[in-house]
Amino acid sequence: MTPAKYSPVTERTVLDLAALVGKSNVAVDMEKRIAYSYDEVPRFSWDREYIAEAVVFPETTEHVSAVLEYANRNRIPVTPRGAGTGLSGGAVPFAGGIVLSFEKMRRILELDKKNLTITVEPGVVTAEITKTARQEGLLYAGDPCSGDASFVGGNVAENAGGNKVVKYGTTGNSVLALEAVLPDGTVTWFGGKRRKDATGYDFAHLIVGSEGTLAVVTKIILKLLPLPGKVVDLLVPFPDVASAIDFAPRIQSEGKVIPSSIEFMDGKSIRLAERFLNTVLPYDDAGAHLVIQLEGNDPNVLADDMERIGDLCLASGALEVFVADNKTTSDKLWKARKCLAEAIMAFYPKYSLEDLVVPTSEIPKLMAETTRLCGKYGIEEANFGHVGDGNMHVNLLFPEERPDWHDIIDALLDELYDFTASIGGTLSGEHGIGLKRQKYMCRVMDGAQMELIRRVKLAFDPNEILNPGKMISCPGRGE
Ligand SMILES: Cc1cc2nc3c(=O)[nH]c(=O)nc-3n(C[C@H](O)[C@H](O)[C@H](O)COP(=O)(O)OP(=O)(O)OC[C@H]3O[C@@H](n4cnc5c(N)ncnc54)[C@H](O)[C@@H]3O)c2cc1C
Incomplete structure (x- = not known):
């Protein structure tokens, strides 16, 4: 049911939306509405069904702008949606209304080697960006475990992390600029191809991580880096969780390198991965594994780093150090690390x-x-x-x-x-707050911060049409 402060999607609305974006870009059949109403938070987690009244597939920024202007004028809620791999219910249409799916805005618009940037639409799959950059000898550092499926627009909206944060930071660290559509349909750019900017508020990075509650992202300029010449993964079993975790920070403080990844799996996770992938991992009875990724250009320097870290591991109680220095072994190792959420969902x-x-x-x-x-x-x-x-x-x-x-x-x-x-x-x-954790926000934010969040939300979206019910509860929301 549509909350009182919003208008429902009627037959008239559907006709109007079709006039704005084309009939084939609007879906109202129940099968599609349900398919586009949930993410990877299981439906059993919710207290009720949350179902979109219409799904709209914009192809251009102009489409997005027209839909938002219309929805704002008619007080119809709009929930942006990427690939639906979210783990906080961010793309769930809490108040019904329109789900805006970005799967048709999936063009890589430009790779600029002079400025080391790539400009993309929000529906590009994360791994496509990695692949495109790599073909030019460049690195896109965003690397969520869901990267083969998630969209970059979803990564930006969640400020996705992943496996390379320890060295390169989260998605936000790669974001230089965003084209955004405000809830009233206004199109604007935040940021630019410049590497620094001390001109006013940093709106680009306010939008990053705002979970589709402030503006809709329609283009993204991402920073690229030189691709390291060689990458080595170490799989290091430890007898127990405590020894693996205690060791992790010493890789930097005593090993004197910043690895691109330091990942952890406890014993239960190791065995879940084996069962899910129907495979056997070394030392699967260990209490915990660390996966340490090192990278560099000079093979001798990398070999030295590897030896030093390996020795440090063994001197710190590691049971063994396995080196994955070719694609097959490295893929096997990362498959195990990346399948864990899916394994839990399966079992x-x-x-x-x-x-x-x-x-x-x-x-x-x-x-x-x-x-x-x-x-x-x-x-x-x-x-x-x-x-x-x-x-x-x-x-x-x-x-x-x-x-x-x-x-x-x-x-x-x-x-x-x-x-x-x-x-x-x-x-x-x-993973973000979304619908899953919004009731807990006041546990970690004080009253002043909660009030600021509310005011920022209302400054962008006075009618609260954009992704209502997420992150915070605004006064007078009407549900
Ligand atoms: C197996 C698995 C592994 C995962 N591993 C990781 C990981 O390592 N690191 C990590 O950070 N996350 C991980 N995730 C979570 C998820 O993949 C990320 O949060 C991802 O960024 C979501 O992208 P999406 O395209 O699926 O977005 P969706 O789930 O569709 O949407 C997420 C949020 O983004 C908003 N949104 C989407 N597009 C736009 C847009 N164009 N403009 C404004 N708002 C928008 C939505 O409204 C919603 O609030 C994992 C998920 C799974 C299932």
Whole structure:
């Protein structure tokens, strides 16, 4: 049902939308409406169905502008949607209305070798950008585990992280400029191809991570870097979680290198990956694995780095150091790391995938508290994540159906989120707040910050048509 402050999509609306973007770019059949109404947060997590009233597939910025101007004038909610791989319910149409899907805006517009930039539409799949840059000997550093499916527009809206954050930062670090359509249909550019900018507020990076609540992104200029000549992955089993986590920061402080990745998988995750991929990984009975990626141009320097880090691992209790220096072994290793969320979805009837981030020094405390809480509530855990940047995917798992699973998750998250905040952490490192975590925002933001978020939202979107129900609850939203 459409909340009172919004207008429903009527037959007239559908005709009007078709006139704006073409009949073939508007879908209202129930099958499509449902297919475009959920992301990778399972439907069982929600208290009710959230179904779009119409799905619109814009092909140009002009289409987006026309749809937003129309929706704003008629008070119809609009939810932008990328590939729907989100893990926070960001693309779920909380208030019904229009879902704006970017799958037809998927052109790579320019690769500018002089300025080292690539300009893309929001519906380009992340891996396409990596591939295109690579063909020119360049690196696009955004590397979420979902990169073969996610759209870059979704990456920008979530400020996606991934496997290379420890060295290159999140998606936002690669964003130089955005073409954005404001909720009233105004088209504007934030940022430019310049590498620095001290002129006014940094709106481009306010839009980054705003989860489609402030503006709709229609073009993105991304920074490119030189592609490292050689990459080596190390798979390092440790006897237990604590020794692997304690070791991770020493790679930089004592090993004197900034790896491009330091990833962590606990024993349960290792065995889940094996089962999901029907494969065998070395030392699969280890308590935890680290995956360390090193890169460089000079093979001798890289070999030295590798040896030094390998020795440090072994001197710090590692059971072995496996070197993946060719594509086959490296692919196998990364497939195991990247399949974990899907493995959980395949094997557990109920689960909650969390995305906590804490100062790296506090990860051991976070892991210990997670284990304590899972014991207290009688459920299983499998933890993996980007240990190099403090972002741990704590996963709460129910091996069997339980009618009270929702109450258990709620009670456990109450405690876990409070604990995370108490050690300087926060709710999400990369998956975002969306619909899933909005009720917990006040645990980590004080009243002044919540009020600022509300005011920024209303400054961009006074009628609150853009992705309502996400990130914060605005007064007078009407649901
Ligand atoms: C198996 C798996 C692994 C994952 N691994 C990672 C990981 O390593 N790192 C990581 O950060 N995330 C990861 N994710 C989460 C997810 O892939 C990212 O959040 C991704 O950025 C979402 O992109 P999407 O195109 O699917 O966006 P969607 O899920 O469709 O949308 C996400 C948000 O972006 C908004 N949005 C989409 N397009 C636009 C636009 N053009 N303008 C304005 N707002 C827009 C939507 O409204 C929504 O709020 C993973 C997910 C899965 C399923």
